[in-house]
Amino acid sequence: MSAGAMRRDESRGGRHECLRHNLLLEIGCEEIPDSMLSGALDYLGGAVSGLLKENDLGEPHVRTDATPRRLVVRAEGVSARQPDSEERVWGPASNAPPAAIAGFAKKQGMAPEQLEILSDGKAMKYSFVRKIEGRPTTTILAEALPQLVLKAPFPKTMYWTGKGGVRFIRPIRWIVALLDDQVVPFEIAGVASGNESSGHRKLGAARFPVTYENFEAKLRENFVILSAAERRKRIRAVPTKYKCDNDLLDMLVNLTEWPTPFTGSFDAEFLDLPKEVLMMVMRHHQKYFAVETADGKLAPKFVAVTNTDGDPEGLIRHGNERVLRARFNDARFFWETDQKRKLSERVEDLKNVTFQAKLGSYYEKTERIYDLVNRMCALPAVSSQTDSAQVSNHAKRAARLCKADLTTELVKEFTELQGIIGGLYARAQGEPEEVAAAIYDHYKPVSMEDTIPGTMAGALLSIADKLDTLRGCFRVGLIPSGSKDPFALRRAAQGIVKILVEGKLRLPIQTLCDGNPQLEEFMAERVRHYFREIRGFQYDEVNAVLSSGWDDLLDVEERLIAVKAVRPTEDFEPLAASFKRIRNILKQAQFEGLGDSLQDGLIESGPERELFEAFEVTRLALKVLPDYRSRLEKVAGLRPKVDRFFDKILVNAPDPAVRRNRLTLLHHLLAEFSTIADFSEIVTNSPESKEIN
Amino acid sequence: MSQSVAPTFQEIVSRLKQYWSERGCVIQEPYDVEVGAGTSCPETFLRALGPKPYRTAYVQPSRRPADGRYGDNPNRLYKHMQLQVILKPTPADVIEQYMGSLEAIGIDLRKHDLKLEEDNWENPSLGAWGVGWQVMLDGLEITQFTYFQQCGGVDLELVPAEITYGLERLTAFLQNVDSVYDIEWTRGVKYRDVRYTDELQYSVYNFELADIPTLWKLFEIHEKEARRLVDSYAEYEPKKRFPLLATYDHVLKCSNLFNTLDARGAISVTERAAVIGRIRRLAVDVAADWLEQAA
Numbered sequence: 010m011s012a013g014a015m016r017r018d019e020s021r022g023g024r025h026e027c028l029r030h031n032l033l034l035e036i037g038c039e040e041i042p043d044s045m046l047s048g049a050l051d052y053l054g055g056a057v058s059g060l061l062k063e064n065d066l067g068e069p070h071v072r073t074d075a076t077p078r079r080l081v082v083r084a085e086g087v088s089a090r091q092p093d094s095e096e097r098v099w100g101p102a103s104n105a106p107p108a109a110i111a112g113f114a115k116k117q118g119m120a121p122e123q124l125e126i127l128s129d130g131k132a133m134k135y136s137f138v139r140k141i142e143g144r145p146t147t148t149i150l151a152e153a154l155p156q157l158v159l160k161a162p163f164p165k166t167m168y169w170t171g172k173g174g175v176r177f178i179r180p181i182r183w184i185v186a187l188l189d190d191q192v193v194p195f196e197i198a199g200v201a202s203g204n205e206s207s208g209h210r211k212l213g214a215a216r217f218p219v220t221y222e223n224f225e226a227k228l229r230e231n232f233v234i235l236s237a238a239e240r241r242k243r244i245r246a247v248p249t250k251y252k253c254d255n256d257l258l259d260m261l262v263n264l265t266e267w268p269t270p271f272t273g274s275f276d277a278e279f280l281d282l283p284k285e286v287l288m289m290v291m292r293h294h295q296k297y298f299a300v301e302t303a304d305g306k307l308a309p310k311f312v313a314v315t316n317t318d319g320d321p322e323g324l325i326r327h328g329n330e331r332v333l334r335a336r337f338n339d340a341r342f343f344w345e346t347d348q349k350r351k352l353s354e355r356v357e358d359l360k361n362v363t364f365q366a367k368l369g370s371y372y373e374k375t376e377r378i379y380d381l382v383n384r385m386c387a388l389p390a391v392s393s394q395t396d397s398a399q400v401s402n403h404a405k406r407a408a409r410l411c412k413a414d415l416t417t418e419l420v421k422e423f424t425e426l427q428g429i430i431g432g433l434y435a436r437a438q439g440e441p442e443e444v445a446a447a448i449y450d451h452y453k454p455v456s457m458e459d460t461i462p463g464t465m466a467g468a469l470l471s472i473a474d475k476l477d478t479l480r481g482c483f484r485v486g487l488i489p490s491g492s493k494d495p496f497a498l499r500r501a502a503q504g505i506v507k508i509l510v511e512g513k514l515r516l517p518i519q520t521l522c523d524g525n526p527q528l529e530e531f532m533a534e535r536v537r538h539y540f541r542e543i544r545g546f547q548y549d550e551v552n553a554v555l556s557s558g559w560d561d562l563l564d565v566e567e568r569l570i571a572v573k574a575v576r577p578t579e580d581f582e583p584l585a586a587s588f589k590r591i592r593n594i595l596k597q598a599q600f601e602g603l604g605d606s607l608q609d610g611l612i613e614s615g616p617e618r619e620l621f622e623a624f625e626v627t628r629l630a631l632k633v634l635p636d637y638r639s640r641l642e643k644v645a646g647l648r649p650k651v652d653r654f655f656d657k658i659l660v661n662a663p664d665p666a667v668r669r670n671r672l673t674l675l676h677h678l679l680a681e682f683s684t685i686a687d688f689s690e691i692v693t694n695s696p697e698s699k700e701i702n
Numbered sequence: 703m704s705q706s707v708a709p710t711f712q713e714i715v716s717r718l719k720q721y722w723s724e725r726g727c728v729i730q731e732p733y734d735v736e737v738g739a740g741t742s743c744p745e746t747f748l749r750a751l752g753p754k755p756y757r758t759a760y761v762q763p764s765r766r767p768a769d770g771r772y773g774d775n776p777n778r779l780y781k782h783m784q785l786q787v788i789l790k791p792t793p794a795d796v797i798e799q800y801m802g803s804l805e806a807i808g809i810d811l812r813k814h815d816l817k818l819e820e821d822n823w824e825n826p827s828l829g830a831w832g833v834g835w836q837v838m839l840d841g842l843e844i845t846q847f848t849y850f851q852q853c854g855g856v857d858l859e860l861v862p863a864e865i866t867y868g869l870e871r872l873t874a875f876l877q878n879v880d881s882v883y884d885i886e887w888t889r890g891v892k893y894r895d896v897r898y899t900d901e902l903q904y905s906v907y908n909f910e911l912a913d914i915p916t917l918w919k920l921f922e923i924h925e926k927e928a929r930r931l932v933d934s935y936a937e938y939e940p941k942k943r944f945p946l947l948a949t950y951d952h953v954l955k956c957s958n959l960f961n962t963l964d965a966r967g968a969i970s971v972t973e974r975a976a977v978i979g980r981i982r983r984l985a986v987d988v989a990a991d992w993l994e995q996a997a
Contacts, residue, residue, distance in 0.1 A: 039797060040835060042820035077818075165822070167833045167849055169792060172859045179833075180849075182794060210801070211811045264817055295841055313841065315815035325815045328840025328875065335777050335880060342775060361967055 030146070030189050031221040032057070032069070032084040036158055036197075037183035037207055039078070043263035045178055046075040049161050056157050057082045064149050065091050074235045076266045078207070080161075081235065083221070087188065091143030100124065100135035110135055147188050151195045154186065158197060170198050183207055183216070190220050209233050209266050212318060232318060233266040244268050244314050251298040251312045261296060265316040272300070273330045277309040279337045282344060283433045289423050290336045295329070343418035351438050352431065355413040362415055365496075367485040371412045374477060379408040381473035390515040391469065399443070404466040407447035410435060411470060414448075428452040454504050457543055461508045468512045475501035476521055483528040502535040509562045510539070519560040533559060540569060549692040550576065556687035568685050571637035576691075580645040585691035587651045588682075591675045592689040594660055600672045607677065611670040616650070616657040621674060623650040628681050637685050644682045651678075707808070708877045711887045714807050715761055715869060718785050721806040722759035725799060727787065730760035735951050736958045739764050739825070740786030740866060744950055747828060750790060750850050751989055752996050753859045759787045761869070765958060767965035770905035773898045776881030780904045781897075783869040790862035792849065800847065800865055804839070808876060815840050823848045827957055827981040829855035829989070832864070844872050854989020855982075914968045921959040925980060928952035932987040941995050946988055953984045 050073040058071040069084040100113040103126045114121040124135045159175055166176040175198045186193040186202035195202050205216045208231025219227045225235050234240050240262045247270040284307050291297040297311040313329050359372035386401035414420045414431030432449020443466050450462035451470045462468045478501050489498050522528045536559055540546045546569050554568045575581050612618050634640045662668045723729050733743040740762035749756045762784050770780030818835035834848035846866040850858055870882040883894035931949040938944045963969050
């Protein structure tokens with residue numbers, strides 16, 4: 010016996026009236042880490058919306074909100090219950106013995122005469138229609154919500170009720186679950202849902218009843234602003250003009266329920282300390298916005314955001330100013346202590362700082378960086394420049410000193426400022442400005458959004474440092490796999506690519522990989538990634554261009570721009586398809602005559618000779634055409650001849666000598682015209698691309 | 703708040719102890735083996751294990767050899783005082799209780815800015831970790847709040863809340879002084895008067911005079927003794943008499959010697975992981991035996 014498809018009965022009960030209900034779900038937690046809120050809301054909004062739709066409870070408008078202590082989902086336009094439905098239940102065949110029919114009817118709670126005989130598509134059977142009453146929304150939600158909430162994906166969850174207990178981002182302490190004014194009853198981790206929410210920890214009531222309608226107003230009365238947009242506005246509404254840092258702003262929006270900003274100040278004497286250090290303390294340690302003067306200098310002020318409704322006595326401002334003073338004093342203490350020994354005197358100390366067990370100390374790394382810088386300076390990319398002697402001297406001096414700041418107190422305290430501190434110290438200790446700048450910049454770019462080093466010496470140093478890490482790690486087998494990349498080698502390689510291309514440096518990147526094929530492949534992958542993801546070239550264009558060589562990345566860039574420009578022209582893709590075909594033909598023929606020259610006498614007049622002549626003309630033309638684009642256009646112009654050749658000529662000629670000569674022609678065609686890009690890598694829609702000759 | 707009414711260092715300590723005493727905590731005295739944090743004390747590390755509820759509070763002088771500054775730095779100390787509170791299992795109103803303790807020492811939280819910012823805690827030498835927050839009061843980190851999840855590599859049966867107050871910071875905040883050395887310990891006696899000498903002398907020892915080969919020898923002696931004891935547990939009967947607490951003291955000795963060697967720059971990055979692993983293996987073994995012994 011089988012149940013037929015469910016059919017909702019829409020006529021009963023007045024569906025439209027049912028849709029007027031509103032759902033409120035608030036998961037009250039201990040302070041949720043600020044970075045977790047948006048992901049949790051994305052999940053919860055989607056999950057609640059999905060749950061309501063799956064159960065045919067309307068297509069409600071769902072919105073989500075969060076503060077550090079609550080995740081809130083509200084849905085408008087929810088049905089009070091599922092619509093009724095009916096299903097057809099099939100019983101025994103129409104010719105079944107009466108006892109079987111009576112048995113079926115009894116089991117289903119029907120009288121035999123209520124059954125009807127119908128075809129289920131295959132046979133005539135006894136059957137009847139069962140009415141199924143739609144379930145109340147409250148019941149459905151009460152069943153589903155606990156699991157739905159607990160499935161919220163968080164990167165690191167905890168348990169708190171005991172071993173084996175439920176896991177969530179932080180302990181759940183209250184739950185509001187209301188369908189209009191009716192509680193949706195369920196329990197999570199021993200906390201029963203109800204209609205009581207909780208206010209700001211200090212300014213609001215611990216528990217107070219809410220309804221769907223008054224929820225936001227009640228929260229506001231209890232010093233909780235539910236809307237993140239409104240909290241953001243409050244933070245922005247401070248008379249002091251500060252440098253808005255959006256990441257910090259988001260963090261503060263998600264750390265507060267009732268944000269109130271204030272402006273604090275610090276002693277202007279601290280402005281003697283480097284701006285970088287002051288900013289780091291304010292931004293990362295204290296979560297303050299830095300304030301700048303009209304001319305872009307740091308002002309002796311900061312903007313902090315409290316989770317309170319004000320600071321009439323100035324106690325909070327006073328406390329924060331005191332903390333900042335202590336932190337700045339620390340920094341000053343470190344700065345002054347560090348000045349007692351120059352960077353140049355600290356280089357020796359690097360013998361005691363391990364870079365990596367198998368790769369030795371930072372002293373050894375320094376030596377290797379120096380050698381690499383030296384080597385790069387001798388290459389034409391650098392040596393051909395007019396100021397090459399100066400660049401070389403500065404880069405080498407910077408290489409000697411660049412890691413010495415690792416032994417300073419300030420870098421031990423603010424590791425994020427390594428390099429930057431070294432640059433500042435170099436400047437303070439009278440090193441040439443170019444040397445200081447090179448050290449300052451040598452970790453750049455720290456991300457793909459970051460800028461590259463500002464000077465040639467800095468670029469060379471940055472490349473040498475990263476290259477040394479890559480070469481060393483690959484040599485001793487510390488090669489990234491999957492998501493594991495503890496030495497951030499991908500970022501290092503990506504940084505080199507970015508510096509070479511954007512710094513217009515024609516250093517031979519592949520050659521610098523030291524003949525290590527694994528490193529070459531790793532580097533090539535970063536080159537592909539850079540041109541695809543950062544520069545937006547098509548993946549097949551990138552593959553095609555890289556197949557023709559990638560040692561000079563500026564050349565790669567030029568060729569890519571040309572391919573991209575020529576690609577939309579009508580001859581290009583068909584020609585690319587023909588090249589693919591040629592490649593397949595040569596492969597299938599196991600063509601080995603790579604050194605053969607063409608024998609003029611074997612070339613048949615007509616399409617074959619026409620192609621040959623066009624080939625010769627094009628080959629010579631390419632030598633004089635000034636740029637890749639016009640050369641590519643010229644090659645694309647071969648298309649009609651190539652097409653005609655394939656139309657009319659049988660490559661696989663009966664005479665082996667003719668056959669070989671034809672294959673040689675194709676081989677030359679491919680070899681001569683693949684120096685800009687390997688066209689056979691271009692993905693085309695032309696039928697040739699699939700055909701195997 | 704004005705200077706005159708601010709509680710002294712020792713008044714703050716005794717008010718906090720009083721507060722937690724009223725909430726059912728066993729008030730313990732500091733553990734008498736040197737530790738880097740109150741968490742390492744058996745009152746926390748071992749008591750966190752197993753199904754028995756427990757509440758305790760104690761001050762623990764915590765030694766961090768690398769943080770020593772010869773008594774010159776206003777905020778950094780070789781040895782600072784922690785008030786360690788363990789509530790096992792965690793009551794549902796634990797944060798409200800914690801906030802009550804701040805009010806008990808005279809902080810009117812309606813006039814101050816209190817934030818709980820994510821800060822998860824991990825002690826790899828003890829195979830222990832938890833999630834929680836650093837508690838920020840007007841921009842100052844005053845407390846580390848942790849829900850323990852594992853100790854000695856074991857999932858905890860009851861989840862304790864660990865509340866660790868930084869007593870010097872808290873007092874400096876209340877007394878409105880910029881240097882911990884200016885804290886009033888008791889009326890007429892400054893923190894400097896009580897503690898400056900040990901800050902200076904231990905800094906000299908840890909950074910200049912500690913003999914590295916001797917420290918390594920000591921490390922190996924304590925490690926060997928701990929290992930010998932742990933290995934003999936399986937054979938020993940009756941189990942209840944087995945001195946796991948004494949064994950654990952040797953593990954703590956190893957941990958402190960490691961910290962001293964580290965401050966001395968005697969441990970390279972790779973050695974570091976290996977030595978931490980040696981200490982962790984001992985801690986994990988003691989934790990497992992402790993659970994069995996208590997069962």
